[in-house]
Amino acid sequence: MAAKSKVLWVVNYDRLDDFYAKAIDVGATAVAIRSDNNLATAIAKFHGAGLKVYGWRWPSSQTDACMKEAAKIADLFGNYGLDGYFVDPEGAPGKPYDWDRPGLAGLAADFMNTLRAAGPDLRLGVTSHYLAKFCFPNIPWSAFFERADVYLPQSYWRSTEGIIGHGDPADNYNVGIDRWKKTGAAVAKIVPMGGELGSTTAKDLNAYVAAANAQSIGELHFYASESAVKQTVWDAVKSA
Template structure:
């Protein structure tokens, strides 16, 4: 199966280095957090025929959330290829979306960006267990306008093993949980991560799970200086 491969990044030291890294990994797109210089990134990556998506875990406070939505709208006007929102449950943080009453804000945020996307991807990512993990998060309002759903089917992170540490099992669980959360199965594209703690065989197992489920879109979170060369090589070879 031919895959679209999207490499996520939080921050990078030099845009030119990240362009070279993504090009060597033979990805078709990059997802860059919107506190980076997306204007420059769009120009640089489009020159390499690599798509650029913005992403962010936005504040659950209306003024700050809609400021992020306005930033996304402006970036679509500059050639952004899509946007992914990452609502999380973080108790006590301004970006804690796992609270009652946030449905109207989630709907307003999502519709604003989806309208600007005008058919380009608007995606939602969060914990792979979905509503089973964050019961008060306004899933329906975020999902309503989403064209792609991206559960974080990570099998190993900085804090240790996730689930059984099995990429194929976590992939299957992500599909199950996000369908139960209200996602349309054909839109669910589970993510791999955290690739700094992954092994090459696990990258291959993740891709095999996608292929077995007829999913041609792979997402890798996240590019860091500690990703092993063999893992980069495995991603490039897919």
């Protein structure tokens, strides 16, 4: 089954033109760009080719910085045509972006409500570790989930840090669905991500695509990270 949508994620790029060329070459229908890049410029460029542009970020769990990010994205929604945003709450002990702490539900709700008010019809999503509350029990999942349209478990099977889970793309895909369902996500809106592209093989990437097909999920998300990606892997993304 051919993917109905194919989203290419990036952290930072050296040159926008290079990332643009790669997205076009692999047949992406959308890109997800971390919000510390120049999104206004990227939006204009990708919209010119008919691709949607989403922002993403692991926002600070400190109130002022968190709501500054919300205001920035709201401006991009209203004035530049950003098509949506994926929030990435993670656990990071001692860091200002550690969301795996009690007492943050109100801030998470304020963040998501600000974005929803700014873009009532735009796409809002939540992404994080594929084990969700089974990895980060104190993240205010329900507050993030309430306003979201799509739930994006990071069902990666290998990263720069090594094997994740059993290193099996299909297993991590299905476990991600199960754990996010048990965390409170609506199953019909769960779309597991594949990656990291710099740490995987074409064979494993094809297994990720096959797992999506087996679940009749026609949306694929590929996380490029910041590592070099083999051409065989790019070819697998292109053929997905």
